[in-house]
Amino acid sequence: MSVNIHVIGWQEFELMLQSPDFISNLENNVYIIRGLFNKELIDEIKDSCLSFSSKTADSWYPCIDDCPDYHRLHNNFPGAYVKAIQHAYYFHPWNDNDALFDSFKKIFSLKLALSEQKQNIQNYMSNIPSDGPIARIVVHQYPRGGGGQEEHIDPVSPYARVQTIIQASVPGDDFMQGGLYLIDPVHGRIELDRLTSKGDLIVLSPGVRHGVAPVDPESTFNWQETDGRWIIMPIIINSDVSNDGYGKPVGLGGL
Template sequence: MQEVAKYIIKVNAEVKDGQIVPEIPFDEVMRLVNEPNIVIIKTGLPEAALSAVIEQTRQWAAQTPLAEGPDTFDNNQHKQRLHIAKIQKAPQLFHDHTFDAILDLEAPFKETLLNVFDPVRGFWNDMTGNNEAFGIRRGQPYFHPQVTHYPLGGSFFGRHWHPLNPQKVGMILALNQYGKDYTSGGTGYVINDHIVETEGYQDMGDMILFRYDLPHWVSPSSFADRFSWEDPAGRWVAILPFYDPWGTPADNEEPQGWKKQITQAKEVAV
């Protein structure tokens, strides 16, 4: 474990029997996230498995019509997001591939995705004390596996936030390499009124963990590059949200309650 910048801590891990096992206990990882810090887990997931997710997601998308209507949260779809979120007023420009019905995908694509998402799911369960499986469950929270592409030439995701529960910890897994596959664009956060940028700190296979109610964003890729939806160049990440899409949405005001909660927790500890 090493603090590589203010509020950024890297933790080594390895894959054992299909599970990501960190060098420190899971409850310690959770404590570091809740302080809060940005914790980067060096997962040890094979680069070949990560690259296969990108390649086969692109192949699947080429054969699947773009979704244009409102999200239904009960299928597998991909959408070129180019709008401003209604509630949080967060502008966004990226290509989103969402696999709510991941278990309904045909092999071998399903196995390719599960080779990555299953270890991430297990890590989240171990960290949060849950035992959740993939599958759509109306009226309850469930997993929404996503593979997101931020093309070169100005893709981004504006400052936004989420309710803390039931996700508790956000997870962003790098599917390709900064400095090689892309050279601009990273996720930023606000911690104790301090701006924390992770660009350049996350390598292929690294998984960023963050307290889910921290305001955060994805910085734009360089406008020096020409934008193209078809060009696979750019940043690729896998994320695993866990929420009820028909539940209460995020508030239109930035959540600052975590500051009070953390202060209270420290007072109790003393």
């Protein structure tokens, strides 16, 4: 069965969420919710990331209590869950990020509503890693000149049953080639970024094979350039303090 792409508004999407078959049908349906987030908000977050990375060295920290916010340059690490070339930023609710997390409450509420373990994760927005699953906001920049991510499927857990990706770039302006694609069992590769605009939300199943094709591969690669493909992902993950048997991409946090 081929994948259906729905380009809709938030109110129509909310009606679809009421179907008891929403999750079971997600393998064959991808939703692009048009203009859900203000473009100015998206640009403010990107500017904050650039300011943050200009003041702190790239690094990595395990997801344990008192884990700081950090950013990391991924360059096809041999041990990575999914090899990628990207500049990734990781933000946590216990680090005075109230305004940032408040901006995406709608997405976190969506994930909670679809969770199979509502009682176990109902406090995830205030959890610290030793409490259990936690909220995290991940921002990725895929630089022009070959930024991308190999084809993969994401880990699925009872509290992470949908993948939510916020488009933070303008395809055709910030980058011309490459970007997010999924594999349709009938039609093969489907390029999704070209169907989106800055501020749109993409909702898809973590179990659908997808990747990020090299972004403007003929351009000169430079980690210092600020264009390319940007996305924002509000996610719920298990911490590195306790292992509930559900994996997560080590140091990646998904797409």
